[in-house]
Amino acid sequence: MRGLAVTSLALSHFRSHRAARMGFDGRPVAFVGSNGAGKTNLLEAISLLSPGRGLRRAAADEIARRPEALGWKVAAAVTGLHSGHEIETWAEGGGARQVRVDGKAATQVMLGRLLRIVWLVPAMDRLWTEAAEGRRRFLDRVAMSFAPHHAEAVLDYEKAMRERNRLLKEQVADAHWHGALEGRMAEAARAIRAHRDEAVARLMAAQGAAETAFPRAMLSVASDDPEDLGAAWAEGRRRDMAAGRTLVGPHRADLTAIYAAKDVPAAQCSTGEQKALLISLILANARALAEDLGAAPVLLLDEVAAHLDEGRRAALFDEICALGAQAFMTGTGPELFTALGDRAQRIEVTEAQGLSQTRDIGP
Numbered sequence: 001m002r003g004l005a006v007t008s009l010a011l012s013h014f015r016s017h018r019a020a021r022m023g024f025d026g027r028p029v030a031f032v033g034s035n036g037a038g039k040t041n042l043l044e045a046i047s048l049l050s051p052g053r054g055l056r057r058a059a060a061d062e063i064a065r066r067p068e069a070l071g072w073k074v075a076a077a078v079t080g081l082h083s084g085h086e087i088e089t090w091a092e093g094g095g096a097r098q099v100r101v102d103g104k105a106a107t108q109v110m111l112g113r114l115l116r117i118v119w120l121v122p123a124m125d126r127l128w129t130e131a132a133e134g135r136r137r138f139l140d141r142v143a144m145s146f147a148p149h150h151a152e153a154v155l156d157y158e159k160a161m162r163e164r165n166r167l168l169k170e171q172v173a174d175a176h177w178h179g180a181l182e183g184r185m186a187e188a189a190r191a192i193r194a195h196r197d198e199a200v201a202r203l204m205a206a207q208g209a210a211e212t213a214f215p216r217a218m219l220s221v222a223s224d225d226p227e228d229l230g231a232a233w234a235e236g237r238r239r240d241m242a243a244g245r246t247l248v249g250p251h252r253a254d255l256t257a258i259y260a261a262k263d264v265p266a267a268q269c270s271t272g273e274q275k276a277l278l279i280s281l282i283l284a285n286a287r288a289l290a291e292d293l294g295a296a297p298v299l300l301l302d303e304v305a306a307h308l309d310e311g312r313r314a315a316l317f318d319e320i321c322a323l324g325a326q327a328f329m330t331g332t333g334p335e336l337f338t339a340l341g342d343r344a345q346r347i348e349v350t351e352a353q354g355l356s357q358t359r360d361i362g363p
């Protein structure tokens with residue numbers, strides 16, 4: 001199966017990379033280099049070819065290379081869903097992130113229609129044990145990968161809720177105004193719920209019934225029924241006013257996972273088991289997308305190989321290659337990627353005197 005791919009990447013003043021340029025041939029890519037060499041920074045740059053704040057959730061001005069911190073730019077050629085595109089994204093002078101596709105101004109949301117990028121980063125290791133917000137964000141990202149317009153529903157909801165929260169804080173009791181905002185929120189909540197349910201169903205189905213090298217997760221979403229929300233908001237205005245914010249709605253939902261073979265909640269599993277569950281879900285996401293699109297998504301797997309035993313690492317590589325996915329992986333040594341043989345491109349990332357360099361080191 002053909003995969004979506006990034007075929008070239010050029011960075012300018014992007015974190016530790018003053019100027020870097022590299023080409024990819026569609027095979028998985030292993031970025032190899034010592035700690036701090038700038039490998040994750042490369043993955044972050046690729047993640048910004050999709051909507052949002054990227055895999056570090058960084059504000060645009062955090063990314064600009066210090067000490068100058070004047071602005072940054074990522075330019076890439078990609079094999080998209082329908083054709084090839086040139087994507088440029090940048091920010092300057094503390095401004096918001098800008099996007100241009102094939103030389104024309106574009107929106108971040110449009111990027112989700114050209115490419116699909118799925119990532120797993122070490123910050124997600126505590127996904128099952130930390131606050132629900134991280135799990136909601138993960139679920140929304142999966143939902144967006146299947147239905148890019150999920151982003152619009154979430155933005156609509158958040159915008160209307162922010163406005164409602166402002167009225168609540170300022171003790172504005174205008175029933176008509178509240179009603180209009182709650183109507184908008186209810187409509188967005190229905191779409192959000194449908195996309196989230198669909199995402200969970202797709203992930204469950206794509207994990208298959210058989211136990212493989214990666215465990216199966218039983219997923220469910222705990223959230224308010226969107227059909228009840230309109231009434232709950234209308235009746236709860238006084239209570240919400242006392243709290244100064246909206247207390248019920250899809251912004252309070254949570255994703256729960258059970259380690260199927262043991263029937264134990266993910267939060268009670270060992271660190272390694274929790275990571276394995278996440279890998280399982282990321283692979284399920286990639287498989288389901290490949291089925292939908294006829295092309296596998298681009299995968300960004302930061303420091304994943306180092307945390308797997310040899311058998312699981314080989315199973316992960318086999319799965320990536322079977323999907324035909326261009327997976328960008330990072331690791332401190334080339335030996336982590338030995339099992340890939342010539343099925344991957346290896347790029348050495350080095351950092352000396354504050355300047356980063358990349359070098360194709362072949363299979």
Ligand SMILES: Nc1ncnc2c1ncn2[C@@H]1O[C@H](COP(=O)(O)OP(=O)(O)OP(=O)(O)O)[C@@H](O)[C@H]1O
Binds near residue numbers: 017033037062063330
């Ligand atoms: N805005 C910035 N300007 C300059 N340097 C930055 C900026 N942001 C991050 N860095 C630096 O980039 C360096 C490389 O970070 P990165 O996370 O990519 O390393 P890595 O190769 O993934 O390392 P590890 O193997 O330890 O995860 C770090 O030393 C960090 O201080």
